[in-house]
Amino acid sequence: MDSESTFYAHDRREARWVSNEESPTPYAKGEGVSLMVADFVSDAYGFLKSPDGQESARKIFRAGKNRDGYFTNDDILRQAEDAMQILDKYYPHEDHVFVYDNATTHQKRSDDALSARKMPRNVPQPGTNWGLKRPVLGPDGKPVKHKVRMAHGKFNDQPQDFYFPHGHPRAGVFKGMANILEERGFGSMAGVLAQCKGFKCMPDKPRCCCRRMLYEQPDFANVPSLLEQMCKKRGYDVLFLPKFHPELNPIEMCWGRAKYWYRRNPSSSKDEDLERNMLSALDSVTQAEIRRYSRRCRRFLDAYHVGLSGKQAAWASKKY
Ligand SMILES: [Zn+2]
Incomplete structure (x- = not known):
């Protein structure tokens, strides 16, 4: 275990799983479809999977016209569920933290979440109500x-x-x-x-x-997102990266590296080739690279340390 990549909270080692969804394949104009992947990566373990590699929280979907559409908050919640199941089963002796981009899809709140935005000042007129x-x-x-x-x-x-x-x-x-x-x-x-x-x-x-x-x-x-509520119930923490800073997310660099490997394959527009080449490109991203990306993000974080607030500061204040 890379000592730089781990730290301790409450005497337990904490593993951070950075997540995002993106297309690790270059988007071909006119093709109308691109394969998207959503996954988790940690500098201690690489992509999130069972030790035998058979179970993972990776989701592949086809974005574009008449396809699966984009990842929704429901998809995000289901994926986090799968990730927790694997971590509960194979890595129960660590504290796990999920790190997400500050995207609307990740931040969705429950339908009845607190908000003062539209509240009337007074009790509604007789015969009416507010909701x-x-x-x-x-x-x-x-x-x-x-x-x-x-x-x-x-x-x-x-x-x-x-x-x-x-x-x-x-x-x-x-x-x-x-x-x-x-x-x-x-x-x-x-x-x-x-x-x-x-x-x-x-x-x-x-x-x-x-x-x-x-x-x-x-x-x-501080209204928690659905994702935070769900994970907290099962003892998992969730952190959100500061907005508009993809360079703080090491998984973005993994996608970039996978794109590099993907381009070295002979091009094909066949769906099954697309998927197979993409998976092998993802497999080509090494653990050493993932650690290097994490260190790079940490250096960015150090540089940005000033000027972050709230949950952003919580993310920045701990060593990555
Ligand atoms: Zn005022």
């Missing part, structure tokens, strides 16, 4: 907008229901931002705006508007 509008399939198979209740908030470690309780004259109706904040101990919201004009709040003015105040509440500010 999150989400598309659901109607009886004719077409999507219709359906109002979903927002999940409970969390304040002082207690759940806070945003809808009036049983027995209340407006039971089940949304409380409005002002009431929610008052319940949180912010005092009277009388005279506090729903939102500053254009939501351009003055940074030095506290309590400028209800929406800003809720935005800054920890439960609103």
Whole structure:
């Protein structure tokens, strides 16, 4: 084991699995289809698979017209599920962390996730209610907008229901931002705006508007993605790379290296050749190369150390 590639958290060794999906084959114009691969790589183990190589979390899909389309959040979740199953089975003595790009597909939240973006300030008019509008399939198979209740908030470690309780004259109706904040101990919201004009709040003015105040509440500010929720339940951590920095993701360099090997094959547009050549190109990426890519990313991280915040800093502050 490369000592540089591992580190310890809580006395257990931690393995980081960097993931992404991309096409490791050069995209041929007019071909209309390209093979995409989604996989995990770690500098300690290479591509994620069982020791005998028979089980892996690798997903191959055909992007382009009338094909599988692109990887969705559901695909990402299913793939993480497969990865955890392999790691549980063969590598149970380490802590595992999944590292993902900051893409929308990876960050998707549950339909009822907390968001102050569209909340009304006050209790809705009698006979009406407020909820999150989400598309659901109607009886004719077409999507219709359906109002979903927002999940409970969390304040002082207690759940806070945003809808009036049983027995209340407006039971089940949304409380409005002002009431929610008052319940949180912010005092009277009388005279506090729903939102500053254009939501351009003055940074030095506290309590400028209800929406800003809720935005800054920890439960609103740190809504976990579905991926984080699912992995955390099974004892796996998830980190996201800073946005727009593919050079921090070693798997990108693996795809690049695979492309190099792929180009050395005689070209063929036959689907089965495409797939076989791609797999052999991926197999040609060596463990030593993967370690080198990881070290390169770490050097980038050191250089970027300043100016990253939140979850980004969490990623950058630990040695890769
Ligand atoms: Zn404001």
